[in-house]
Amino acid sequence: MGARTVFLFADETDVLLFPPLRSAWGERGKPTQVEISGGNAKRVVFGAINFKTGHRLLAVHPRHRAIYFQAFLRFVRWSYRGWHVVLLLSEDSIHTAQGSRRLAEALGIELIWLPKRAPELNPMDELWGKGKDAVLANRQYASIEEAAQWLVDYLLSLTPHEALQTSGLLSPHFWLK
Secondary structure (H helix, E strand, O other): OOOOEEEEEEEEEEEEOOOOOOOOOOOOOOOOOOOOOOOOOEEEEEEEEEOOOOOEEEEEEOOOOHHHHHHHHHHHHHHOOOOEEEEEEOOOHHHHOHHHHHHHHHHOEEEEEOOOOOHHHOHHHHHHHHHHHHHOOOOOOOOHHHHHHHHHHHHHHOOHHHHHHHHOOOOOOOOOO
């Protein structure tokens, strides 16, 4: 790999209007109430983190489909013009779809597959979890767009160092070191 090679871990997560229920403070012996609308909606946030710098790319799409992953690949290529891009990601069907593989090749993006059923190997999973705990857990937003935007804004508000630390990339035990 040359000097102008960038390694990105990529993944996506679902954002639901119905909030993830975690722990919350409440009076002992009384149930804690979480206000919800009763309706549900979903958005998918696609994301990537630069292994060395902590720079993040995030994009919200309506569904978990290959066409939206392909739009994310175009966003990655546009964001790293002039760089050789290596994406480390799972073998999800939207990633391995023929159209996705062909597009990645046409864009000059190298895809490296992480082992199946091993989300702990992808630092984006840590970022998703911490972000959801911080801004989505136990609260419902007025719209799914607002909830997804809160997650994106939170993750982008982290400094590069905070993103690397939160994702586990700075750990001396990170598997790639």
